Amino acid sequence: MSDLPRSVRVVTDQAFPEISAVPLRLREDFEAAFHAQQQATLATWRMVRAAWDAAATRDKDFVDDELALIMNVHPATAEVLLADVMLAAPFPALLTEWEAGHLTDRHVKAACKELYDRLTETHQRTAVLDRVLQRCHDRAAQGHSWPKPGELGRMIAAAALLLDLDAAHRQEREAADRRGVDTTPLPHGQAQLVVEGPQEQVLEMATAIRARAEEMGREPGDERTLAQREFDAAHELITSGAAGEGTVTRETQVVVPVATATGEADQLGELPGLGPVHPQTCRDLLSRSDTLRRICVDATTGRVLAVDDPVRVGRDPAAIAGTLAAMQTDPVVTRDLSTPAYRPTRRALAFVRTRDRTCRFPGCTRPARRSDVDHEQPWPLGPTDPANLHCLCRHHHRAKQSGLFSVRTEPDGTTVWTLRGGREFRRPPPALLPSC
Numbered sequence: 301m302s303d304l305p306r307s308v309r310v311v312t313d314q315a316f317p318e319i320s321a322v323p324l325r326l327r328e329d330f331e332a333a334f335h336a337q338q339q340a341t342l343a344t345w346r347m348v349r350a351a352w353d354a355a356a357t358r359d360k361d362f363v364d365d366e367l368a369l370i371m372n373v374h375p376a377t378a379e380v381l382l383a384d385v386m387l388a389a390p391f392p393a394l395l396t397e398w399e400a401g402h403l404t405d406r407h408v409k410a411a412c413k414e415l416y417d418r419l420t421e422t423h424q425r426t427a428v429l430d431r432v433l434q435r436c437h438d439r440a441a442q443g444h445s446w447p448k449p450g451e452l453g454r455m456i457a458a459a460a461l462l463l464d465l466d467a468a469h470r471q472e473r474e475a476a477d478r479r480g481v482d483t484t485p486l487p488h489g490q491a492q493l494v495v496e497g498p499q500e501q502v503l504e505m506a507t508a509i510r511a512r513a514e515e516m517g518r519e520p521g522d523e524r525t526l527a528q529r530e531f532d533a534a535h536e537l538i539t540s541g542a543a544g545e546g547t548v549t550r551e552t553q554v555v556v557p558v559a560t561a562t563g564e565a566d567q568l569g570e571l572p573g574l575g576p577v578h579p580q581t582c583r584d585l586l587s588r589s590d591t592l593r594r595i596c597v598d599a600t601t602g603r604v605l606a607v608d609d610p611v612r613v614g615r616d617p618a619a620i621a622g623t624l625a626a627m628q629t630d631p632v633v634t635r636d637l638s639t640p641a642y643r644p645t646r647r648a649l650a651f652v653r654t655r656d657r658t659c660r661f662p663g664c665t666r667p668a669r670r671s672d673v674d675h676e677q678p679w680p681l682g683p684t685d686p687a688n689l690h691c692l693c694r695h696h697h698r699a700k701q702s703g704l705f706s707v708r709t710e711p712d713g714t715t716v717w718t719l720r721g722g723r724e725f726r727r728p729p730p731a732l733l734p735s736c
């Protein structure tokens with residue numbers, strides 16, 4: 301526990317520089333205009349619903365055509381609007397939260413997508429949604445922001461998985477049977493290759509491509525962009541099979557609770573950046589692991605407390621079981637986290653990247669492994685210690701350096717970004733495992 305950030309760190313509480321990306325008055329005007337636009341969109345949705353309800357059964361097929369005439373858009377556009385409205389219709393709670401300003405049309409669409417993709421019965425969808433919205437209210441009561449659309453979708457995905465794990469596993473296997481590869485032509489002699497299948501295998505492929513691309517980037521004189529190298533790496537790996545094998549180490553992360561790993565319980569795991577993972581999939585992935593890294597998290601908040609060095613298990617069931625059993629008796633401690641030097645220790649980097657998962661700017665999802673590890677309070681004023689280190693993507697690192705925001709971390713790990721004028725945006729510490 302001694303590694304937790306203990307004190308509130310204030311980075312730039314000195315006089316705010318007289319600059320801001322958006323002047324305060326315009327920001328307030330924007331906020332008012334955005335709120336009005338959201339309320340108008342909500343009113344439109346309600347009118348569309350009323351029009352559908354009022355239409356005679358034989359006319360319902362043509363409601364979208366009439367809407368398209370009024371909006372002066374292609375009928376397909378009106379059809380999409382009508383579909384969005386009707387998908388949300390069984391969930392009045394979503395519209396209530398929208399009206400209250402907690403959600404937007406994007407949230408409602410993201411929520412409906414997960415509810416319909418993952419569950420078949422209306423009563424299941426309602427139960428999952430009620431549970432997730434209650435959790436959002438609880439978090440808001442503790443001062444946290446409402447989730448962004450993608451985060452709301454992941455919360456619903458996790459709650460839907462937990463509702464019926466057997467059914468979810470069956471659905472995953474059926475969906476995996478439809479795996480495949482597709483090509484789509486693009487203009488200017490280009491094309492797209494779409495690989496569709498189980499998320500953990502897609503992630504393994506993506507990780508292999510990125511690892512090879514990073515290796516290519518270390519060659520002197522390579523002036524290709526990262527995206528170009530990733531394409532070239534994918535081409536090389538797919539067309540030449542085993543080329544590069546043995547030279548590239550790659551790491552696919554899946555976070556598995558110990559009780560799930562040992563089969564004692566069916567808690568969800570998580571593929572960082574992708575979302576919740578079925579417990580059985582976790583166990584399958586674990587049996588194919590070359591290394592394990594033990595991470596200790598707070599059981600209530602999911603916050604990372606300690607990160608161990610990786611342990612080599614070489615896909616050996618006995619070694620895997622032994623490492624897991626050691627977790628019950630041998631506490632995970634993180635050593636060598638502080639240094640008087642400017643550059644954090646290797647272990648501190650691993651700890652901070654595991655703890656933060658992404659850039660800490662509210663809503664930013666750029667992965668921690670591609671982010672800078674920044675001193676919140678500049679060194680040497682602030683120490684090189686995880687309590688004073690956080691992950692910021694290059695873009696938001698620059699935003700912080702420009703002085704547009706002040707940043708501080710509260711004792712519970714919540715990062716508070718304050719805009720000029722005092723408006724605060726809070727981002728709670730990420731939970732390592734899915735929340736729902």
Ligand SMILES: [Zn+2]
Nearest residue numbers: 659664693696
């Ligand atoms: Zn960022």
